[in-house]
Amino acid sequence: MLILSHLNYDLPVLRMSDSVSKTQKTLRANGINALAVVEKKQYIGLVTEETLAQAISPDQTIADLQSHFSTFQMEEDEDVLASLPWFDDSTVELIAITNPSGLFTGYLTKSTVGNLLLKSGLEQKNGGIIRIPFQSSRDSLSSIIRIIEEENGFVVRSFFQEPILVIQVQTETFGKIISNLERHGIFIEKAFVFGEQLEVDQDRFDHLMRFIDL
Known part of the structure; x- marks a missing residue:
């Protein structure tokens, strides 16, 4: 089961110029606790609720918090099952997926992996x-x-x-x-x-x- 076949394209991405308050609203609106930061299709990192907790002001841009981004990502040609250790260790509900050039292609969500395992993974x-x-x-x-x-x-x-x-x-x-x-x-x-x-x-x-x- 390659990740590419199970990507989520519906969730939005963030920009470095987005403010902390806008990012918080975007997370809440989508019922998710993390989103990818993407510039010119290049994956920069993952912003989580823990990342935003490092902000001094809600008016700050998330670019100020780049040192707190998670840089973890997986490539689209990897096996879905290889995501299990990450999801088991982390409270983050999704993984940013890139192509071999590091360009963002979509998300793999924890719920998608769980459903795949329930239906056919075993x-x-x-x-x-x-x-x-x-x-x-x-x-x-x-x-x-x-x-x-x-x-x-x-x-x-x-x-x-x-x-x-x-x-x-x-x-x-x-x-x-x-x-x-x-x-x-x-x-x-x-x-x-x-x-x-x-x-x-x-x-x-x-x-x-x-x-x-x-």
């Missing part, structure tokens, strides 16, 4: 997503991949945003892969499982269940 190819706080002095990406492959797992894609490594794995023994990684000293912060698993860590499966209980 019927996709078996596997899951692993989130690892990666330390180069301690961890080795090649070793992590080798451990996964030894259990007949296939690394579909990986994403690194220091210090977090997110790996999407296709496998029928997701629970066993998690156990082996931990046995080799790899700290697993969170894991999300989908598909019919031969072995499932119930606690981690519950992470996913809590996420889709919207």
Whole structure:
């Protein structure tokens, strides 16, 4: 499920010249807690309610708050399921989506992801997503991949945003892969499982269940 097929184009974007008060009104009018700032189609960052709380005056422009913008974004050709760790960690209800050139193309919302998982996400190819706080002095990406492959797992894609490594794995023994990684000293912060698993860590499966209980 590529993100591009599930974008929301209805929500507005903000401009750097928008005032804090106008931004607050826009958020309330759309029933959302964050929006993207876009200039000449280029994605600048995400303004959240926490960002606006840093303002000294409602008349300030959001350009004054740029250092508080969230710069997190995903590209339109990524898998929808790769958004799970972000949504699980954050109270923000959407992700800004860009093309490979960094141009804003739309939003992926938490409700869209939840609905997709409820309807078909658990019927996709078996596997899951692993989130690892990666330390180069301690961890080795090649070793992590080798451990996964030894259990007949296939690394579909990986994403690194220091210090977090997110790996999407296709496998029928997701629970066993998690156990082996931990046995080799790899700290697993969170894991999300989908598909019919031969072995499932119930606690981690519950992470996913809590996420889709919207």
